[in-house]
Amino acid sequence: MKIRTQILILLFLFGFAPLTAMVMTNLPFVLDRLEFFYHKAYLQNLRADFRDLDEHLASRHEMLRLLAKLPEPGLILGQRDLEEGQEQIDHARVRYTNWINQILRDHLDIFQILFLDLDGNPRFWLELNARTQQWEPTIKKPDMPSRDFFQHNILQEYGRVAVSKISLNPNVSHLDPRRFMTLRMISPIIGPDRQERVVPLGAVVVNIDVGGMASAYRNTLWVTNDGAYLDERLKGSAEQRAFEDFSGLQAIFDKNSLALWEGGQGRQVIWVPLFSTEGSGPLWVGRPVDPSPLHKFRNVLIIRVMTIVVIALVILFIVARFIAMRAEQFGQKLRDGVGRVLREDEAVAFNWKGSQEIKQLGQQLTELAEHHSKQAGAQRQHARQLEESNRYKSQFLANVSHELRTPLNSILLLSKMLNEAPERLSAEQTRQLQVIHEAGRDLRALIDNILDLSRIEAGKASISLQQIPIKPLVSDLIEMVKPQFDAKGLQLSLEYAPSLPESILSDQDKVRQILKNFLSNALKFTHQGGAKVRVFMQPEVDLHPLCFAVEDSGVGIPTSKHELIFEAFKQADGSTSRRFGGTGLGLSISRELAQLLGGEISLESEEGSGARFTLCLPLELDHSALSSHQIELQVTEEPQLMQERIPTLAITSMTEPSKTPFADQRVLVVDGDLQSLLTLTPLLEGWGFEVTAACDGQEAIDTLKDDPDFNIVLMDIMMLEQDGYDTIRHIRNKMKLDTLKVIVLSAKNAAEDRSLCLDAGADEVLTKPVSPEKLQALISVHIETE
Template sequence: MAERIATPVASEKVQPRRMRIKSPALAPALASEGLVPPHRGGEMMLSLAILLIAGIAHLTGASPLIGLFLAILGAFSLLVTVRAANADKRLLSEVARKEAVSRVEMEDLADRMWELRESEERFQGLVDALGDLIVHRDRGGRIIYVNRVFAELLDREPEQLVGRTLSQLGIDIGLVPDAAFSDGECLSSTDVAIHTRHGVRWYSWIEHSVRDEKAGSVSHRAIARDITARKRAERALINARERAEQASHAKSRFLATVSHEIRTPMNGIMGMATLLADTRLTPEQRTYVGAVSTSASALLALIEDLLDYSKIEAGRLELEPQSILVHEMVENVVELLAARAFAKKIGLGCYIAPNVPSRITADPGRVRQVLLNLLGNAVKFTDEGGVTVCVTREEKNGAPAIRFAVTDSGPGMEKADITRIFKDFEQVDGSSTRRHGGAGLGLAITKRIVDAMNGSIAVASTPGEGSEFAVVLPLGTGAHEEADADPVLYEVNAVILSPYLEEAETIAMTIRAYGGSAVIATGPEDAARLAKEAGKPFDTVLVDATLEADDGNLITRLHQLGVGAGRALTLITPSERGRLAAFRASGYGAFLARPVRGKTLLHQLLSEHGEIAWPVSEARDAKGRKQLAEAKRGLRILVAEDNEINAMLARAALKKAGHEVDLVSNGRSALEAVSNSVKRYDVVLMDLHMPVMDGLDAINAIRRHEEETGIAPVPILVLSADGQEKTRHGVLAHGANGFVTKPLDPDKLLAALEMHAAA
């Protein structure tokens, strides 16, 4: 047998040394098996003896036949012996050759065995050095083989683990050991916790299960890598994230609480300033009151921006898609900024294309906020010229979309500024903050809201010429087409005289979009030139009130110049309403309020007898409030408000309008007042957040009392600074009839009372 290869002890850390292997003696083995004949000496001697006897027989005179027979026998025996000896030599030569070949093969086999052993030991050393666990199991999950790392982890020898199952070793990998594999094999992985004397160690366990189709057996080969450090890092990150979320929620709650506490006195300041402005004041006092209102509004807007920013940063920006009337929403937003634009003596116009759907599905509060931010910025940064908003329909990624484009004639921006204006707390330059104010959050909030609505926002700007901010929003599944795109103004040929070219262009675009013809002139001479070029006078003349002098001769002059042969309309702002009688006396047949609403413009141009077209939202003068109060004088109103300033403001506004007011400071007192009152209240104004019992609980209790007693429900209007659609729907679901947003605006409050008391 070959000598075994010596294997050094692993602890000695020496390289394995190859040993010489002696080849075995094959001849004795062959002889014992009868493959090598014995020596032929005896046979040779026998043959010679026979020949000798044959010679003696011949000499002694024996029978010749006997002598001949012995001679032949001896010769034949000698011949056979010689031939056998030659055959033996050839056999021994072949044996020697095979022995040499066997010796070479044995040495080659020994070399291969040594290399295999060396490779195995080297591979085993590398695997163990990696620190990975290797486990081979049979069909039943019993261990066939484990590496030394796995054995040392469990303080065992590898041989001690053979035949055991993982569950017996306290290891649960959560994998079925003999799953039915459709394709003959299965690769699965999981994270496994292994309890050791040093504590729990986590391993990423990857198992490859293979089915032998011929034998029908399944074996499972697994390799596991230590991921304890990663698990600890993950746990640390999870804990850190949870702490950060808790801190963020705490900060958000703190910010919401503080902002509410700030808004409450700010609402009082703004409301009292509004009431004070309706009293008899000197011009100087009125200026001071206006400054108070402006400052309070700016501070409140900043607080709202900070609240929105905190919600977005905390990932709590929630959208509430609803059906929106596009014309009403856009024109209302434009009117909200009209006073600010007209105070700066710049134009403000709105154009909505006829093919724009009457409704879109989106969050109305967020769309309104986006438009207010963009229009507010445009008005703020524009000192001359004008600001316009154009609403059109287009395609975005093959789907119908609506585009809101806000254009101004302001200072414009460089390309480098455009790339950063949507970043938090960024403005075009440092001087902008000092000149125009603001924290640089408006556009950052706008972009995030647009992104949340799956829309896009883009900017085009030229320094010294102005900017355009375009927002594109998907129409949504609930969009309905507007069916008024017919060319109803095909007989209208109008000229618009206005110093505000941008605003006048939106009016002209509306007339053209509905089939009419419209041009813009800056004065009478310019209008005369256009009429001469057209070869006929215009049948409709729209004149901005700022061009009409006190003498009222502009219409006469236009007729003399051959500009107009038809009717004339004037465009006026709310501050110019006192000139209405003079305008009518000068020959103006109708009046349009700036900024001009598209529907109102169409109505006036199609009407044979024009009337003064004032949007309801513009009736904000003291005279209008007085008329409204006279129409509903004597309402009995309960106000539930825990803040003394807000309660004082509401009572003052209501009493000034001629109503009877009772005040309570919490929901329980409101419930008792409604339940125990001998004379029924006409309207209840309910604050949401009050001590003892909040507004929603009080509303529920009042409605239950009304059901139990069978009395008619009293209209309840909720007062809250939280104007989100979610809050509005929530209070209406609890039984409220309406919602009035703080800070309280006397006009809006009285209008809401009028509507619900009449109902």
């Protein structure tokens, strides 16, 4: 995912999350409060509808106070001792009744007026005739207030009006519907006693019919606390139909507080415990609520809020995208600039505009880029100097090796030739010649090792791939070094593990060189006991399963010096007076060769307990990582001839086949193998040639540059520094020595190799081994053609 997308998502979520949280938190609250205010408005409307009832009851309060001030005459006259008292009271009550009919003409909801003494006994009562609408005294016992209600209010202050709870009387509703739902009001009466003192005389009570409310208010439900409709109770039915019609209404009634009932299809009813009743709990009033306006408003509000949210999100997305693109542009400039600094070492200037911090960052990066560019330039200059120094070193090594090899080859050749003529030398001279010859061989080995190591480190070492039979390879090595072990009185044994492969694909010469170094070290550092060569497989290792181990019983190597001995010119005994000879290059070259062959070398040793060197190789060398000029494929036709590759010239007889007049003829012998030079030189000198030897192609070219007056060149193809093909091309094309005869002596007998030699400019190709007769005849032909 691109950084622009990541920044865009981050910024968008950073703005989207708070906005979403704000909407999700506040919108439900706003909708809930809106619904609350809507229902509150319905409740206010409900209460406003019953405000007339409150005013009506307030007017009845005033009427009751008037009756308390002007009570029925019996309460007043009964306090006096008059002879005509009862008759006078009766006449007064008649007049009082007429007066009541006048003042209560329009108060049809009051159906009884009771005057009670201080004990709560009725002294006089009037009842509104339902048919004539006239107030009349009656002998029927009136509806009395409860004893508690009377006693609680009889001694209240004068002029106070108390209202009782609603009394429901469904049992008498069929006799007088006015008595089904009754509300009582009471007010104390005071007056003078016989001593003309103002004392409480009793109380006046009016019974008011409030049952008409159930039908007076439209769209209003009246339900008793037990779930029965009020009008149904009036008809004598006590079924809890309200609880059936409104599921969950009983739980609302149990809470005894205002609540909103919600049912299916958007039905809503506000229930209010509006009146208290005697012994029946509150009387509930329900008013249906029309939620459609609220739903419309909610929908409009939600649509507008969501529209605002969408617009805000679009703006947020645009802003976030703009910031992300700016950040991506900034990152792109930074990435490109840093890339140019790292890849091209360019002193990039980061001139950024913006805040002070951005400018300071640009300045610091500019300074860093300039510093890096200077340092990189200095490093390149230093690298060029090192490369030039390394080239000079390589040239110096090559020149020194050539300069050393020419006299060294002469020393070796002459010492060999003198040593082969013992009749002309004394015993002391023979011994001195042997010392000279051995010292020359050691010096040549040192030069070859140094050149091998430098060639490997420079990546110029080539690999000759071929199928190598394992057992013949090891057996030939054992046969070659066995005499040296026998000379020191040491044992040398060989052990093959079962299930070994017949051959591996690798470089035979390099494998032999590594194993020879192991055996040479074992011979050098072992004084008693001997050595053992083991060849085995490691099935659990996939990379290099085939192992060659050389175990000895020698002096051993301390653990602290295991890595040291693999360094060039290093031995475990690193002092100048170390007991063992050698240059210390063998193990270093062996490790480099093992890595070149895709294998590894391991060491197990302790001081005084001998050493075990193990070479582990793959069954097939993976040469995909090597360049084409480093690979040479060979086909071994006779695997049984697994001996050290020394391209010698086989001589059937050291006697000259015939005397050939090669006197005053000069021949240049070019061969990288000392044994071949030692074989050819006395033979050619015996034929009358003046012989000059060169160990490689470059030395031959240098010799011809100094003295091109040679009649013929005998050249080997397989040489270390520069092979015979390139040497012949250089002689023909660059030195223009077209008349110089070149005969190739090659160990390769393939038609392709012969064609390559002829294409390079050779006059003739002989395949080793070659007989002296055939060589002399061929030289005679070419010498005669001049």
